[in-house]
Amino acid sequence: MSESYDWLLMILLGIIILLLIGYQLNRWLMSPEPDHLPGVPINERIPDHPAIALLEQEGYEVVGGKVKINLTFDTDERPIHSRLFIDYIASGENGELYLVKLARERLPVDWTGAGIRDRLMPFLLLYPECEGLLYVDTHAHSVHRLNMEWSDEEWAGNED
Structure with a gap:
């Protein structure tokens, strides 16, 4: 038994x-799949810069300072380290977040599809929850708002 x-x-x-x-x-x-980066980083230390006044004139509020994003690329031979910098994080009228990049004389943006893709698209891909990217040129007193959309369409006169 x-x-x-x-x-x-x-x-x-x-x-x-x-x-x-x-x-x-x-x-x-x-x-759910974990995000590749955990949300938009907000650095509470915001150094003064003429771009802040320009952003405020355009209706944005700067809510975060410079953020450094460390990157490591594993190659066949050795790991290669690099980094990306976001100059500011701004908030729009409805609370939406924007990444802010400041224009640099030694790294101008070629305002073509390929130029924007090569210089600014990595930032938009890093934080897809952001509404877009604000490119601030203090010398020209301009703020360019960039958004990115995915499309399968082909256009005549394609650029790279």
């Missing part, structure tokens, strides 16, 4: 273990 209880206990234990494994597997499969 004792052997039948042992087998019954083993079968019951096996069923419980299978149910636990199934539950954990289901939780793992149904969990």
